[in-house]
Amino acid sequence: MKKTLYSLRNYKKELIFGPLFKVIEVIFELLIPFLMKYMIDVGIKSANNGEGLNKIIIPGVIILCFVIVGFCSTLVCQYLASIASQGFGTDLRNRIYQKVCGLSLDDIEKFNKGNLVNLITNDSNRIQLGVALLIRLVIRAPVLVIGSLICSFIINVEIGFIFLAIVPLVSIILGLILYFSGKQYLKVQSKVDKMTGYTNDSLKGSRVIRALNKQDIVIQNYKEYNFEYFKESKTANIIAAFINPLTFLIVNIAIILVIYFCGDFVLNSKLDDGDLVALISYLNQILMALIVVSNLVINFTRALSSMKRVDALLTYGPTIKNNPIVENHKINKGDELICFKDVSFKYLDSENNVIEKINLTINKGEFVGIIGGTGSGKTTLIKLIERFVDVSEGELLYKGYNVKDYDIKTLREDISLVNQKSVLFNGTIKSNLLMGKKDATDEEITKALIDSEAYSFVKEYNDYIDHEVLEGGKNFSGGQKQRLSLARSLLKNSEVLILDDSTSALDYLTDKKVRENILKRKDVTLIIVSQRATSLMNADKIIVVDNGKIDSIGKHEELLNKSKIYKEIYDSQTLAKGE
Numbered sequence: 047m048k049k050t051l052y053s054l055r056n057y058k059k060e061l062i063f064g065p066l067f068k069v070i071e072v073i074f075e076l077l078i079p080f081l082m083k084y085m086i087d088v089g090i091k092s093a094n095n096g097e098g099l100n101k102i103i104i105p106g107v108i109i110l111c112f113v114i115v116g117f118c119s120t121l122v123c124q125y126l127a128s129i130a131s132q133g134f135g136t137d138l139r140n141r142i143y144q145k146v147c148g149l150s151l152d153d154i155e156k157f158n159k160g161n162l163v164n165l166i167t168n169d170s171n172r173i174q175l176g177v178a179l180l181i182r183l184v185i186r187a188p189v190l191v192i193g194s195l196i197c198s199f200i201i202n203v204e205i206g207f208i209f210l211a212i213v214p215l216v217s218i219i220l221g222l223i224l225y226f227s228g229k230q231y232l233k234v235q236s237k238v239d240k241m242t243g244y245t246n247d248s249l250k251g252s253r254v255i256r257a258l259n260k261q262d263i264v265i266q267n268y269k270e271y272n273f274e275y276f277k278e279s280k281t282a283n284i285i286a287a288f289i290n291p292l293t294f295l296i297v298n299i300a301i302i303l304v305i306y307f308c309g310d311f312v313l314n315s316k317l318d319d320g321d322l323v324a325l326i327s328y329l330n331q332i333l334m335a336l337i338v339v340s341n342l343v344i345n346f347t348r349a350l351s352s353m354k355r356v357d358a359l360l361t362y363g364p365t366i367k368n369n370p371i372v373e374n375h376k377i378n379k380g381d382e383l384i385c386f387k388d389v390s391f392k393y394l395d396s397e398n399n400v401i402e403k404i405n406l407t408i409n410k411g412e413f414v415g416i417i418g419g420t421g422s423g424k425t426t427l428i429k430l431i432e433r434f435v436d437v438s439e440g441e442l443l444y445k446g447y448n449v450k451d452y453d454i455k456t457l458r459e460d461i462s463l464v465n466q467k468s469v470l471f472n473g474t475i476k477s478n479l480l481m482g483k484k485d486a487t488d489e490e491i492t493k494a495l496i497d498s499e500a501y502s503f504v505k506e507y508n509d510y511i512d513h514e515v516l517e518g519g520k521n522f523s524g525g526q527k528q529r530l531s532l533a534r535s536l537l538k539n540s541e542v543l544i545l546d547d548s549t550s551a552l553d554y555l556t557d558k559k560v561r562e563n564i565l566k567r568k569d570v571t572l573i574i575v576s577q578r579a580t581s582l583m584n585a586d587k588i589i590v591v592d593n594g595k596i597d598s599i600g601k602h603e604e605l606l607n608k609s610k611i612y613k614e615i616y617d618s619q620t621l622a623k624g625e
């Protein structure tokens with residue numbers, strides 16, 4: 047819990063003064079029955095004796111003052127509580143988001159995207175509400191209960207003991223409910239995560255789902271997830287539903303006992319009428335306090351289970367750690383840039399190695415092609431180089447150092463990656479490109495657009511690079527998106543440029559032009575992953591990957607002779623074209 051509540055320390059003042067004002071309110075509330083008792087026992091008697099109404103009016107005015115003071119204290123307390131809880135909630139969301147951004151891709155999959163969204167929204171809100179209630183109500187109940195008990199003992203010891211017996215009884219019941227409902231809420235939450243995850247996935251894939259006409263299946267699956275959620279919530283609500291009736295039952299039994307004994311005591315003149323009124327009023331206060339506590343229990347179990355979830359994230363040590371020994375290192379053209387030494391890799395949830403004992407070297411300034419069937423492990427090789435995942439066995443060297451010792455920020459500054467799936471963000475073309483280099487001039491942007499062959503369509507817009515980009519870049523075609531993503535990476539002007547199947551939507555000629563434009567850049571190391579052999583024909587080195595292993599490495603002509611797989615790919619593509 048420590049991590050989650052960490053930033054509460056910024057609200058020490060509110061956390062101390064909020065409850066303090068609550069205590070002030072409670073103390074005044076506790077004094078009122080004593081004044082009532084005085085009005086009844088002394089005031090009414092003196093009025094009956096013809097001594098005037100002074101002994102009724104004065105305590106009445108004092109009661110009014112107490113109420114006003116109590117009201118003002120409540121206002122101050124609410125104000126402090128809302129400042130602290132809102133501030134804390136805002137900070138918590140920022141911290142969760144920051145943590146999520148630092149996770150590796152594998153970590154994100156492990157935590158499940160639906161879960162992460164819920165942590166930032168639902169869970170943070172629950173914890174925030176918990177903090178508000180903590181300041182506003184938590185101190186109130188015990189002070190009110192203990193105060194009422196003390197006052198009852200002052201009025202009558204025997205009756206004080208009856209009151210005293212109620213409190214632990216109710217506490218035990220509340221404790222039991224807290225335990226069971228807490229467990230249940232964790233289950234409910236995991237169902238909500240599944241549902242959110244599924245909603246996210248199905249919304250993302252909505253186009254595919256419609257094209258395949260599979261809405262029925264998606265709706266059916268959603269219904270099933272929703273039903274699971276319903277079942278678990280029902281159990282949680284049933285448990286919670288016991289709280290109020292049980293509390294009422296116990297307190298009402300106590301009232302019956304009190305009236306039974308008090309009746310006797312009043313008849314035997316052990317109690318005045320005023321005492322009876324005050325005692326019942328204290329009992330009522332205890333009742334109210336316990337009911338508030340029981341509702342607090344519900345909210346706190348939710349906040350607590352949310353806190354466990356948030357804590358699991360905040361205390362999670364990411365699998366990719368940055369402990370750099372080398373901040374930055376310059377090498378010359380032709381020097382060894384990337385070297386795989388017996389590298390094997392396995393994803394967390396895959397059974398076998400996805401990459402199996404790979405050995406290969408890429409030198410600075412080379413143009414390297416990687417080719418192989420889908421699922422052969424090409425993207426995984428790139429992920430290893432970029433340290434989105436770490437090798438399971440063997441060693442991966444970058445500029446002669448173990449890549450794990452190289453500062454991740456510099457590594458990712460050195461390497462520019464264009465992914466298989468182009469991602470654009472809501473904004474303008476310019477704002478998207480500036481993510482590559484935040485202080486790029488318009489001239490630099492234009493140069494990048496020209497090199498990525500995006501200039502031809504961007505220049506047609508009246509607002510040029512200020513042209514709007516809708517969410518996910520949906521107002522651009524696949525090929526346009528790829529060229530804009532490419533421009534963004536070119537703007538970075540990195541030493542190494544990796545294109546992972548990122549020109550697949552471009553026609554052969556545009557693809558070729560892009561490659562030529564990039565190769566004109568001085569000393570750039572270009573790694574292209576492609577399904578098309580024709581895109582890689584001019585590469586200094588082509589690596590043929592098959593089923594996580596290297597089939598062969600060589601130039602185009604060599605491979606046609608020595609690699610069956612390469613020849614098959616090449617033939618199938620060129621023959622298909624010829625037909």
Ligand SMILES: Nc1ncnc2c1ncn2[C@@H]1O[C@H](COP(=O)(O)OP(=O)(O)O)[C@@H](O)[C@H]1O
Pocket residue numbers: 155393394395396400418419420421422423424425426427
């Ligand atoms: N995040 C992941 N978790 C588990 N398995 C994965 C993950 N990503 C890819 N794989 C598996 O690893 C293998 C290689 O995938 P990938 O490197 O993406 O292939 P390629 O880019 O050559 O198409 C595939 O069998 C794929 O199913």
Ligand SMILES: [Mg+2]
Pocket residue numbers: 424425426466546547
């Ligand atoms: Mg791939």
